[in-house]
Amino acid sequence: MADRLRLALIAHDAKKDDLVAFCAIHADFLASCDIVATGTTGMRIAAADPRLSVRRLKSGPLGGDQQIGALIAEGAVDAVIFLVDPLTPMPHDVDVKALMRLAIVYDIPMALNAATAQMMVAVHEATQSGDRHGHAR
Secondary structure, X not given: OOOOOEEEEEEOHHHHHHHHHHHHHOHHHHOOOEEEEOHHXXXXXXXXXXXXXEEEOOOHHHOHHHHHHHHHHOOOOOEEEEEOOXXXXXXXXXXXXXXXXXXXXXXXXXXXXXXXXXXXXXXXXHOOOEOOOOOEO
């Protein structure tokens, strides 16, 4: 297991501002993570805080969701924050569902809204001095 949390960040268009704001609030914690993000989302996060090192993949509709799914299957992602817009139809909805299915199959924590993302970060911040399960090192 990696020493640094390997975190995937994704947001639908209507939620990108929310994810950028979330990242600004949690920038100190996120600076200690290895972050991978889909195209525009990653660009906006990196521009908002240069301390955050973000590996940008393709845009979600152009295969970015599938790239993150592949990273999950390879064991290269520990957690996913995906701020979903449930009110706007998405042409690549099948890719989003496949990504969620992979997170479930590989038992990867996945936050789909800001409240759950907040809880996920709080747990990781609280256990940062221990391993992923809260055990002392």
